[in-house]
Amino acid sequence: MNYDFLSPTQIVFGWGRRSELGKLAAKLGSRVFLVSGSRTLERIGVIEQVAAGLDQCGVKSERFAAASREPEVADVDLLVTEFLKRELTERDVVVAIGGGSTIDLAKAAAAVVRNRQGSSVADFLEGVGRGMQITQPPLNVIAVPTTSGTGTEVTKNAVISSYQPAFKKSLRSDLMIPRIVLVDPELTVSLPCETTAYTGMDAITQLIESYISRRAAPIPQALALSGLKLAIPALPAVVRDGSSRENREAMSQAALLSGLALANSGLGLAHGVAAALGSHCRVPHGLACAVMLPTALRVNMSVRERELAEMERLFDNSHSNDMESAKAFVSRIDGVCRDVGIPPRLREIGVTIDQLPALVSGSRGNSLSGNPRDVSDQELLEILQQMW
Ligand SMILES: [Zn+2]
Known part of the structure; x- marks a missing residue:
């Protein structure tokens, strides 16, 4: 290596x-x-x-x-x-x-x-x-x-x-x-709760995508796990009560770790599409990442089951095998998105159906090249149609 x-x-x-x-x-x-x-x-x-x-x-x-x-x-x-x-x-x-x-x-x-x-x-x-x-x-x-x-x-x-x-x-x-x-x-501390939610979901997306990236490496992976352990419980809590010093510190630490991880491992599908959602539909970066994250995990489940299971075991060790743990992790992320007010559908963040083909071509960039498996234009279009 x-x-x-x-x-x-x-x-x-x-x-x-x-x-x-x-x-x-x-x-x-x-x-x-x-x-x-x-x-x-x-x-x-x-x-x-x-x-x-x-x-x-x-x-x-x-x-x-x-x-x-x-x-x-x-x-x-x-x-x-x-x-x-x-x-x-x-x-x-x-x-x-x-x-x-x-x-x-x-x-x-x-x-x-x-x-x-x-x-x-x-x-x-x-x-x-x-x-x-x-x-x-x-x-x-x-x-x-x-x-x-x-x-x-x-x-x-x-x-x-x-x-x-x-x-x-x-x-x-x-x-x-x-x-x-x-x-x-x-x-x-003075951040409005919507900005706290979007930027915090960006950090979580970065931690997870760098952990499963095809360019993942030992140091950033260790950092990503530490960051996730902090961020997953802290984010919903800090969105509810922005004045908590403990949770603000946890999120600042997690965001810092996510930056160190992504700078040295790259990202994946959620960030690839988020770039296109930003430039074509003016969706704020963190919101775009958050909307895409659960789908990106399902798309990559078949090649990163073990890694998703490892992340779930930071919180719950009771599942009987990797497949169960990996599925539980994706549900956990669905839950965090729901808790902090992230809508699940593209149409709810201002995307129109005729924009989907442009989103596909706009997603090809450095982030998508780190995604653990190849996703063809046709497959990506179908993914976005389903999410719309
Ligand atoms: Zn990001």
């Missing part, structure tokens, strides 16, 4: 530890581009507090607002243009505070601004770009997630959307893993 395992240089985890951001930034540079996406954190003064903390450590900061949507090509290009108006040096640090969208935007801009052979981030995107590569190290990035979901704070890619033409593709390079990740679960 051969494998590589990549992760950020430093992971700082803990309730309230955003107070250490100034010290961490001062290790990497003297000026910070603070990219923030959360209006709520802005309103309750957290961003102000963070900027003051940087100031106290002798780090100048400039603020850039991220739009509250999944980043589009034009958003990245605009931020790159803004960065380029400053005289950039090695001592500039990008601090991204927000959900996965904000962190992806910041990671992409930090990379493109240092790799100017392309005119737009679109030139670098997998499958649709001009095949340009990130060869120069990006500006140093410190990622501070404010949701417990995407895990993008520890991954080597940034997902960028386009609607005309419709695609959702990655900018990817080993160089793009943020240098420092600061996970302060207290930042997630």
Whole structure:
């Protein structure tokens, strides 16, 4: 067996530890581009507090607002243009505070601004770009997630959307893993319950898909099991009561583990289709993953019965064989989806029946290539028709 395992240089985890951001930034540079996406954190003064903390450590900061949507090509290009108006040096640090969208935007801009052979981030995107590569190290990035979901704070890619033409593709390079990740679960307490549910289901989908991926490897698999053990009980509880410190910490931990796992194992069918649901039907990423997850598990059951059974045994050891355990695990996931308010049908999330063929072609990408078994276009169309 051969494998590589990549992760950020430093992971700082803990309730309230955003107070250490100034010290961490001062290790990497003297000026910070603070990219923030959360209006709520802005309103309750957290961003102000963070900027003051940087100031106290002798780090100048400039603020850039991220739009509250999944980043589009034009958003990245605009931020790159803004960065380029400053005289950039090695001592500039990008601090991204927000959900996965904000962190992806910041990671992409930090990379493109240092790799100017392309005119737009679109030139670098997998499958649709001009095949340009990130060869120069990006500006140093410190990622501070404010949701417990995407895990993008520890991954080597940034997902960028386009609607005309419709695609959702990655900018990817080993160089793009943020240098420092600061996970302060207290930042997630103000999340509305719908966002908590969607982002949490994204983390669960990432943990499971990386565990059964055809590129699965021992370290990410160990991380995925630890994450699932935390997330499966914590998510329904935290959707009911968002103020629970214990459950918020569990979800932040699980999301972090899901990012480390997916960055080193890849994903599968649910994420493949979720990309198409995002670009063709504008379904939020976490919701799209959640709707697809139970079906993706049933589709892969025949080739991953043992792994699904292993995941079930984290919670219940009483089934008589792998087949029973694997089925029980899928029912368990159905139950979590129901508990946190995920509708089971595509038509309930705004998909029209005539969009299904476009969803099939839009699903072919890096995620689907990790799915444990091949799924033909015809089979995928039938799967989506049944789910509609
Ligand atoms: Zn995801």
